[in-house]
Amino acid sequence: MNLPEHIAIIMDGNGRWAKKRLLPRMMGHRKGSENLKKLINDCDALGLKHITFYAFSTENWKRSEEEVSNLMDLLREYLNDHIKNEKDNNFKIDFIGDMSRLAPDIQEKMLLVKELYSSHKGIFVHIAMNYGSRDEITRAVRKIADEVAAGEISPSEITEKTITDRLDTQGVPDPELLIRTSGEQRLSNFLMWQLAYSEFYFTDKLWPDFRIEDLMKAVESFNGRDRRFGGRNEVK
Ligand code: FPP
Numbered sequence: 001m002n003l004p005e006h007i008a009i010i011m012d013g014n015g016r017w018a019k020k021r022l023l024p025r026m027m028g029h030r031k032g033s034e035n036l037k038k039l040i041n042d043c044d045a046l047g048l049k050h051i052t053f054y055a056f057s058t059e060n061w062k063r064s065e066e067e068v069s070n071l072m073d074l075l076r077e078y079l080n081d082h083i084k085n086e087k088d089n090n091f092k093i094d095f096i097g098d099m100s101r102l103a104p105d106i107q108e109k110m111l112l113v114k115e116l117y118s119s120h121k122g123i124f125v126h127i128a129m130n131y132g133s134r135d136e137i138t139r140a141v142r143k144i145a146d147e148v149a150a151g152e153i154s155p156s157e158i159t160e161k162t163i164t165d166r167l168d169t170q171g172v173p174d175p176e177l178l179i180r181t182s183g184e185q186r187l188s189n190f191l192m193w194q195l196a197y198s199e200f201y202f203t204d205k206l207w208p209d210f211r212i213e214d215l216m217k218a219v220e221s222f223n224g225r226d227r228r229f230g231g232r233n234e235v236k
Pocket of ligand 1: 054
């Protein structure tokens with residue numbers, strides 16, 4: 001089986017998972033966070049190189065104050081757990097998105113975890129927090145405009161690579177496969193530049209129920225796809 005080098009996942013359906021069990025939404029997010037930890041270890045064991053998870057979008061601030069604050073507390077817990085159990089984890093981790101809007105203590109913990117995990121040898125985990133593709137591209141364009149204004153590059157020198165290199169995902173290969181759970185079939189402002197040629201896989205499984213076996217089904221489906229990147233595969 002051909003394993004993609006990088007898989008991106010939109011973790012959707014925590015709220016519905018909780019609702020089905022008459023539990024508060026927060027319990028769905030908590031289960032979702034536990035599932036995230038488990039799936040990362042399973043993907044590491046599988047030998048995957050990169051995995052990116054959509055944890056909080058630039059649009060998620062529109063949710064109730066209570067839900068946003070609960071999600072931020074869950075993130076604190078998640079980061080604390082990573083700081084405490086650093087020795088038991090083999091993966092590397094970083095964060096994409098605009099960190100500047102997150103609470104200062106969260107930003108500090110993110111930097112610390114990234115640093116602590118930087119010498120690890122396993123899968124590279126990328127967590128999207130306050131991430132939106134339009135926001136990411138806007139920030140990249142602003143950087144380029146600043147460089148042009150400073151005379152460091154000229155507009156005619158701007159290529160796709162100039163943009164790619166100024167995105168939060170700089171240096172990371174594009175995901176070959178995108179998975180979205182819970183039956184929704186939207187991109188929701190996730191990695192729009194990076195997913196230009198990726199295969200999409202949608203499953204009805206809600207995120208807290210999504211296991212490594214489900215990920216393998218997505219990989220099987222990926223293996224059956226004819227990837228042409230806009231060209232033609234000649235019949236030999
Ligand atoms: C979508 O489910 C999920 C989110 C908006 C949050 C994703 C967060 C986690 C999986 C856990 C937290 C992770 C970290 C790193 C702290 P939804 O609430 O939109 O579900 P619904 O569509 O069923 O209501």
